[in-house]
Amino acid sequence: SDPTTGPETDEDGDGSGDDDDEDNVDIPVEQVYDLELSKAVTSAGPYQQGSTVEYTLTITNDGSLNAAGIEVTDTPQEGLTFVSSDADGVAVTEVSPTVYTIAALAQGETQTIVLTYTIDATFQGTSLNNAAEITEDDGDDVDSDPTTGPETDEDGDGSGDDDDEDNVDIPVEQVYDLELSKAVTSAGPYQQGSTVEYTLTITNDGSLNAAGIEVTDTPQEGLTFVSSDADGVAVTEVSPTVYTIAALAQGETQTIVLTYTIDATFQGTSLNNAAEITEDDGDDVDSDPTTGPETDEDGDGSGDDDDEDNVDIPVEQVYDLELSKAVTSAGPYTQGSTVEYTLTITNDGSLNAAGIEVTDTPQEGLTFVSSDADGVAVTEVSPTVYTIAALAQGETQTIVLTYTIDATFQGTSLNNAAEITEDDGDDVDSDPTTGPETDEDGDGSGDDDDEDNVDIPVE
Template sequence: MLRMKRKQCSSPFGGPVRAPRLAAAALALACGVGGSLAPATGAFARPQPRQGGSPLLDETFTQATAPDFTGVGSACLTGAPQVGAPPGPGDHPLGGCTEGVGPVPPNNAAPHGYLRLTDSSTDQSGAVLYNHALPAGEGLDVTFDQWQYGTTTGNIAPADGISFFLVNGDTQLTHPGAFGGSLGYAQKLPDDDPSAEFQPGVDRGYLGVGLDVLGNYFGDWEHRGNGCPPDQRSPAGTSFRVPAPGANMVTLRGPGDGIDGYCFRTATTSNFSTTGPWPSTLPGQLQGPTTEVSSDPVQAEQDLEPSRRRVHVVITPAPDPQVTVSVDFNDGNGFQQVLRTAAPTPVPPTYKFGFAGSTGLFTDTHLIRNVVVRSERPLPRLNLVKQVRQPLPGDLTVGSQVPYDFVVTNSGGTTIGDLAVDDPKTGPVSCPVTSLAPGETVTCTATYTVTAADAAHGSIDNTATATGTSDGETVTSPPSSQSVPIERVPGIEVEKQVETPGPYSVGQTVTYRYTVRNTGGAELTDIAVHDDHVRDITCESTTLAPAEETGDSTTCTGTYTVTAADGTAGSVTNTATATGTANGETVTSPETYQTIPVGQPHLTLRKQVVSGGPFQVGSTVRYAYTVTNTGATQLHDVHVADDRVATVTCDDTTLAPGAGTTCHGSYQITQADIDVCLEGGTRGGGDGTVECRITNIAQAGATDPQGREIVSEPASATVTVRAEPECPPKPEYGKPDDRGGCDRRGRRGGA
């Protein structure tokens, strides 16, 4: 057996330290992650040597800020200035802590701070969430320090514990799961009370590692594991046990979402039968012995050191992923593997993660530090993972919007600039930055609209690559492809058209044409058209295949004879639908309808003067003619004839039923008009003038579809002209002079 002191191997936190002169092979077999040695055989064998993955995240939580993490509930940073009141429930940026209950580390202590999930008061719950996707394709290697100590409830029992959990990176990690015995990962029906509200687990959970001091996370009381099959239930069952069935236990729970899943997978116990007790096989205590902590930040670190436990979680890459949990109990034995089992499948393309802890009637202080995340195997220099962001809006069909995330990681040793992601199918991809430092990961986004071709194919298949430049050279990621299934929903539509031209009259036979199109992703058989007026409709084809773009289609025809009732109504409206069969079920199109007028063509004319008077000889009179198709058929060659106006022009010469147009013409008043008027004119009020009314008559005409001439009733307009007639000749000598105001020289207005 080869045994060495812990300082003789590499540490991921303190950097390399000097090792004795051992053969390289011996050192590789002896040194584990975290830089300590353990027996190569026995109940707690050492973890396998690391392959040397790529760095993804390093957060100590010792400073006053941790901007990449979101706090929930009582979670806070002791490195930040102290605050007077806790932030309250829900999420918030990580900030300062309250004074705290129990032996908590001092506040305002940067660079000697901690992430404090809870202090040692009752009914506390806190979590931190890392809502940034990290690539999972080459596995995951996570190491962190945790403290659970300082209970204020004596020797009755300590508080619940701490969880480290992973979720699918395609979801928004905005809240943890239920607290208490569910450790912020799984679901919970509080106290198993059927009248209580079910508290859901974390969204799209993948794996929950419970560092469970109290032991309720081990059991399925409060409906943990709701909906899980019998072979994935806790050995402790669903019964309530005091204080808990699995004290000082590391328990793994698997995938879940909402109130379903989060099934028991395994735990550090020597008894998996349904009869307890279930003793833990951990070679040390998760809870630390610290009872007092100095107000001096440096001394506080020394006071807390005996309670530090270093945890190492490794998930190997697919297709046969394994999860390994190792713990350094700070007892000089270094890391000891406590669990190894198959990881849940399928492995998601990316991960997000969080930590959670809580207290209830029992208390402990829960702290986290030194979170280091790496891939288990090295990533390419520029790595890209393409994924669909969840949740999607139901089943994808034509027109659905699909949001994509492109997770890009710089795994090299130099900064990569000019960052861009190319996806020919989605089009432009938006990235929040164009430069990535070594070890940085960024998520770019794009949105794609599902097409008929995608629906017919049954999936969206596309491939993306990321590119950038470093030291003047182009860096390209391996391609990342994804196939997103699309619900092959059957669909059908029908368009209806009248083939027979109007006008339409009683007894006439009208032919209709129907275009039926397959708009879905499944083959349609038994194609038929149903019309509430038309019978015996026949289709050229009764089977339609799903099509790539516009849909496979067929033409159907049928006829209808206009009835006397249609003539009385003045029109006939009929409604049609198309049906087909897909996967044994009938598919029906939306309704389409068509209205045709029934009756004789008709035209009306209204004429009016649109220029202002007074009018006299030489004045131009402008006329407007309103022509309206008041019949039931379309009219062509619309025109107006006027007995005085030589030329009348119309804005439109084709009128649909009910439509109208305006025509225009003008006429100049002549002396001849006045002379004709004076023969029957009316004298004015003693001033020698007469009022002449000049009337002209117009008629509108048009041609119906059969070429017949249609004319309107005549329409007239009148203008009034005040005129001065010529004086009559001077009478012969000795006769009366009755010339109505004409002077002796034959002019009006004289004596």
């Protein structure tokens, strides 16, 4: 050996430079290639349709070996729309909104990528998932494999969620909210026989689409159904009072127009028509289709919740009784003659009448003989007073009174007056408490239609 030479020189001629004045040993150095990815939501909720969501991906080199050629793939659930990305270093390249490359990541270094999404305005779910994974690198990762996904347990811990992949869920607040309003869309005034048009407007005020909606209309007795008309093909008339709407997307409105007539014999002064959503496929935030207006569903202190509505219309009614008197016997008339008078009481109004009293006032010189009425409703209280128990709208009652002219009568004419002196209503153009001296209907004459009188000549 030669201390002046090294192992590159064969000093002892044995063909090897490793002579006995020198020696060397190798030690193995363990190295680890280990990349880790974590994902976190770094924006503040709550989240609903249209909200912005920020996710931060953190890629860390947990190994001892430097890494390069790293590819990260983000996989947002449908319902998330990409807005922007931002990285804290120059080593990141956005290949596409969901794919990013990191040129190099030395041992112990970390790289973050911030991704911003919005939740679609029509998203219908209650949660959204967003996953991310390292899908390519330049090493042999100790506990993960970029070529497999979360369905594969790469590190043998019994879970497919390995440290090169991560996913997060966010809750999405949704509202199921149907509203019904009802309006009278025809022009009054209204009376018996009038046509009334109601428009029901059903609106989806919520964020969730709705289906299987049933609407029930409840007209007061006195309204008779004529027809229905809807502005969309989604409406089915199950019956004149029940309608179904197959589907109503968030923000959409469906109208149903219902036409009724007021019954010809209706006696009230107003009519109510109510409508309600009586079935749907969701859990409405402020109403319940299984309860009616007697229940306060939204806690506002009123039973009139937004899935139900009702409207009143005034109905004009007229109370109007008329009395006419005619001589229905043949003259000429002299002392001792018989005279027949016919009183005709007619209900010219729209309201039924009852408790009618008729008073006959013959001039002195006429002596009562008999009375005859054409209906059982008339009672003779006295020879000059008669009551009619009931007289429906449009009906007529006659009372025939027979008198004789006194044998000693000295005049040349005789008058006989009659008047309605009592009834159960507020007559539009007469007053049973006043006589012919009062102009009740404002026509300039005291002879109003609840009173009449006739003269006969006496020879």
